[in-house]
Amino acid sequence: MTLYSLLMRRLLLSFVEFSGEILNAYPEPDRMWSRAIVNSFLLKHMGNAMNKEGTGKKVLGLLVEVMGMTFQNHLIRVLPAVRNILQSAVNALASTQQDLSDVSVIPFWKEAYYSLVMLGKILNQFHYLFLDRELEAIWETICEFLLHPHLWLRNISCQILSSYFTAVDNSKASADAFYLMRPSILFHLAVSLCCQLKVPSSDDAGKVIMQNLVFSISHLHSFFEKNEHMDVSSFWSSLDSAEQDRFLKAFGILDPRKGNRTLKLYISDSDQHDKNQHPFISYFLQRMGKLTFQMEANQMKIVFAFHQSISPKLFHFYKESPPTNFDDVRSFAYQLLLPLYRVCE
Known part of the structure; x- marks a missing residue:
């Protein structure tokens, strides 16, 4: 210079x-x-x-x-x-x-x-x-x-x-x-943030990742429920090609081996799903749980902090409102509790 x-x-x-x-x-x-x-x-x-x-x-x-x-x-x-x-x-x-x-x-x-x-x-x-x-x-x-x-x-x-x-x-x-509140973008963001947890991060960066994960998944869940899109087939047909492509890309990133095939199965066999939980979110939590066992201790803490923060939103109850029925408690419980059980085991 x-x-x-x-x-x-x-x-x-x-x-x-x-x-x-x-x-x-x-x-x-x-x-x-x-x-x-x-x-x-x-x-x-x-x-x-x-x-x-x-x-x-x-x-x-x-x-x-x-x-x-x-x-x-x-x-x-x-x-x-x-x-x-x-x-x-x-x-x-x-x-x-x-x-x-x-x-x-x-x-x-x-x-x-x-x-x-x-x-x-x-x-x-x-x-x-x-x-x-x-x-x-x-x-x-x-x-x-x-x-x-x-x-x-x-x-x-x-x-x-x-x-x-x-x-x-x-x-x-x-x-x-x-713009970023579109369901396909929220899901893609959540998948990308989950992938960030594959590598070590500082405490501050991990906290931001966790907060962004909670926001994206909770708002995506609210969107599905508010718009009665728990039926995957009807939801998929309501999307334009750009949003469909974004979901396909996100499923491929989330699970490179079986992601796209799983998405197509959800679309074709929508009657087989639990009506209390949307399969897209359920699959995301399942894949995150599996990735947890490939993470270091700090990344595991971020995942469990995410589970703690997202659970009330997915289980439909908060401190001032107890669960109304068993289905409310059962919703997403398996995907959230299995990683914790395996770690304790």
Whole structure:
């Protein structure tokens, strides 16, 4: 790296550090002048900041924090650039023939990571973007990054997903208005999060995975019950081709050997299922239980914490409301209790 490049980076970072003071240090008439300086600087360096190097996106992340709501004027340039970078990372991973055991050589992982860090700051500042249909392609790639070989990308994607679920809970809008609340996406997310537990994670990352799992499965279960979709055949026929493909992909990830065949069996023999539990959730819990025995102790704790949190929602009773009948208690009990029994054994 040349001396000129180092000096320009130092200048850019220094400008970010003091731009907040520039915006707030002058009386109101002069603040229009100071904002003009900041905006001119941004317009000049925006293209360079969104290049392949992570430093530019670090700078823009800082600018989001410093400028606050005034950064909104630049979203029209930044968000399409983020989308393109994330999609490039997905495409490069799909086409690479390199040995992925060395995650440092995975194409565009660093560019994608810092783009997601910046996106997280943007979403934290502009909550309305969680409902923006223009971001659907970005949410699709974030879902794919949950299974990315690089730990950093998996973790930051999981954190952004947690922010998304918090926005759903806090929003006055119906959950149906949020793109990721579609049943096929919720199931795919749950499967991807379950796969994350195959490798060790920190306590903080494990907690976020567990909370995201509880949200996705509990809302998926509520969707099935609220819409009376316990009959798999009628539910499947109500889906468009994109949602069907997403379920097929998720079942294949959950069980590469028998997943798709099991799904087709559920669709064709829907009369054979217990009407008190949806087979998609039942199969997910069954597969998670089997994966538990391949996990280390920390991952097992996450699974059992998930079971503890999800049980009241699946069993239809809470502290203030006892079970109404035996079917309420029996629902999903076998899948949840078997792993605990086997571990104790």
